Amino acid sequence: xxxxxxxxxxxxxxxxxxxxxxxxxxxxxxxxxxxxxxxxxxxxxxxxxxxxxxxxxxxxxxxxxxxxxxxxxxxxxxxxxxxxxxxxxxxxxxxxxxxxxxxxxxxxxxxxxxxxxxxxxxxxxxxxxxxxxxxxxxxxxxxxxxxxxxxxxxxxxxxxxxxxxxxxxxxxxxxxxxxxxxxxxxxxxxxxxxxxxxxxxxxxxxxxxxxxxxxxxxxxxxxxxxxxxxxxxxxxxxxxxxxxxxxxxxxxxxxxxxxxxxxxxxxxxxxxxxxxxxxxxxxxxxxxxxxxxxxxxxxxxxxxxxxxxxxxxxxxxxxxxxxxxxxxxxxxxxxxxxxxxxxx
Ligand code: NAD
Ligand code: ZN
Ligand code: ZN
Numbered sequence: 317x318x319x320x321x322x323x324x325x326x327x328x329x330x331x332x333x334x335x336x337x338x339x340x341x342x343x344x345x346x347x348x349x350x351x352x353x354x355x356x357x358x359x360x361x362x363x364x365x366x367x368x369x370x371x372x373x374x375x376x377x378x379x380x381x382x383x384x385x386x387x388x389x390x391x392x393x394x395x396x397x398x399x400x401x402x403x404x405x406x407x408x409x410x411x412x413x414x415x416x417x418x419x420x421x422x423x424x425x426x427x428x429x430x431x432x433x434x435x436x437x438x439x440x441x442x443x444x445x446x447x448x449x450x451x452x453x454x455x456x457x458x459x460x461x462x463x464x465x466x467x468x469x470x471x472x473x474x475x476x477x478x479x480x481x482x483x484x485x486x487x488x489x490x491x492x493x494x495x496x497x498x499x500x501x502x503x504x505x506x507x508x509x510x511x512x513x514x515x516x517x518x519x520x521x522x523x524x525x526x527x528x529x530x531x532x533x534x535x536x537x538x539x540x541x542x543x544x545x546x547x548x549x550x551x552x553x554x555x556x557x558x559x560x561x562x563x564x565x566x567x568x569x570x571x572x573x574x575x576x577x578x579x580x581x582x583x584x585x586x587x588x589x590x591x592x593x594x595x596x597x598x599x600x601x602x603x604x605x606x607x608x609x610x611x612x613x614x615x616x617x618x619x620x621x622x623x624x625x626x627x628x629x630x631x632x633x634x635x636x637x638x639x640x641x642x643x644x645x646x647x648x649x650x651x652x653x654x655x656x657x658x659x660x
Contacts, residue, residue: 318660319442320640322357323373325365328641334375337438337446339388344447346400349461351440352379353635353643353656354469354498359587360435370436376640377658378404378432379468380440381461391450399456401468401620402440402447404432405610409449419452420476420610441640443660454616459623466498466630466655469610471619473585474503476611477560478510481581484557485511492547492575494518494539495562495586496528498655502630503560508532509627513557516550518543518571520650527631527653541567544574555600556580564588564607576603583608632657 319334339345357376360368380402384394394400407414407422408430414422422430430448433439438446447453456464478485485491485507493503496519507515508531517528518539525536537546548555555577561568564586572582573592578600582592584607592598592605599605611619622628631654635643643656 317443318637319375319438320377320637320658321373321375322361325368325372329361329376329644331638331640334442337444339386339446341389342391342449343388344384344391344394344450344453345386346380346382346402346445346447347385348380348382348440348442348445348660349399350381350465351377351658351660352466352469353640353647353652353658354379355647356587357434358644358648370431374434374436375438375442376434377440377442377445378434379465379470380404380433380445381456381465381468382440382445385444394450394453399461400453401456401464401616402433402445403452403454403613403616404434404468406430406432406437406448406452409451417613420612441637441658441660451613454613454620457620457624459620462632462634462657462659463630464620464623465657466502466632467619467623467628468616470498470630470655471502471623471628472611472616473608474499474560474562475506475619476615477583477585477608478503478506479615480608481558481583482511484581485513487512489513489557490516490547490551492516492518492556492559492572493528493533493562494560494568494572496524496533497562498652499585500562501527501531501654502628503562504528504531504533505628506622509622516547516556523653531631539568539571544571547575551577559583560585562586564590566590573599573603576600578602580604581606630655634659
């Protein structure tokens with residue numbers, strides 16, 4: 317089968333032919349219908365060899381949906397032909413966090429060498445993929461695969477980040493979204509449907525700010541050194557109760573801290589290498605800074621339910637498997653509006 321692989325450190329991903337996989341005991345094989353392209357792949361592929369957390373070559377794609385093609389021995393509760401979304405942050409299934417459904421915070425994944433598809437295990441950018449356990453599948457329930465696939469990360473990750481801050485997202489509060497890309501443009505929609513806050517979106521690109529307005533941002537601000545002052549101005553000097561940074565670079569985390577209100581949450585989702593010092597004099601009183609990772613199994617089901625009632629609509633650009641390297645190149649250069657989706 318064809319697969320998109322990261323093979324050589326520093327080189328672009330390549331389309332190659334690899335043997336068709338077969339499901340082992342307890343596993344499920346999917347015929348992939350769509351796979352999403354995430355900026356995290358670019359972040360990982362930009363690292364030097366010693367910092368790449370998995371062996372190469374690696375089949376990319378940690379956002380995947382497909383139809384069940386074959387069941388390994390002992391798998392029940394699924395039928396060939398079922399349309400499913402892959403829950404990507406695989407855990408051990410037995411630790412206390414996994415028992416809560418928070419496999420994204422599995423306590424034993426590292427020790428046991430469990431890695432997500434596309435980030436260590438063979439991913440969704442191929443004609444077929446292996447899912448290690450049926451509990452990592454959520455029924456699509458009639459959702460369009462192309463629309464649904466980004467929800468497994470670009471939807472789930474902001475949903476998880478927003479949900480933990482709901483107590484602060486009361487009517488009259490302000491949320492700032494930094495980076496209106498794949499994750500950010502979904503975050504804006506989630507904020508609009510889950511809360512009654514005012515949403516201010518920041519980005520460096522005018523077309524991304526236009527997308528932010530189209531999906532529900534009340535205000536948009538160019539992300540430069542004056543952006544935090546603009547947020548303060550728009551909030552009567554108070555600042556934002558929640559700042560979600562989908563870039564996470566040194567200048568954006570600085571903006572996030574400077575735009576935060578007293579008793580606020582600053583949530584750094586982007587892997588841009590920025591860090592924010594906490595301590596008296598650094599941030600307004602009782603500001604919480606956190607860096608959440610992906611989301612839980614039940615949260616994925618909730619995000620898919622929101623999409624099913626039409627509350628979230630991902631803006632997608634589609635590419636063939638052969639065009640996947642082009643999709644990565646366009647994402648790297650900020651040319652993708654919304655999410656790029658590969659159709660194997
Ligand atoms: P993307 O490229 O689709 O979106 C990034 C957006 O940020 C773009 O619109 C870009 O114009 C904008 N941007 C760039 N520099 C900016 C700046 N200085 N100020 C404001 N906006 C700026 O990327 P994505 O796939 O949405 O991913 C966003 C980030 O989230 C990446 O760093 C990715 O690695 C990370 N991520 C983290 C998790 C997690 O679990 N924590 C999960 C998925 C993705
Ligand atoms: Zn991702
Ligand atoms: Zn676990």
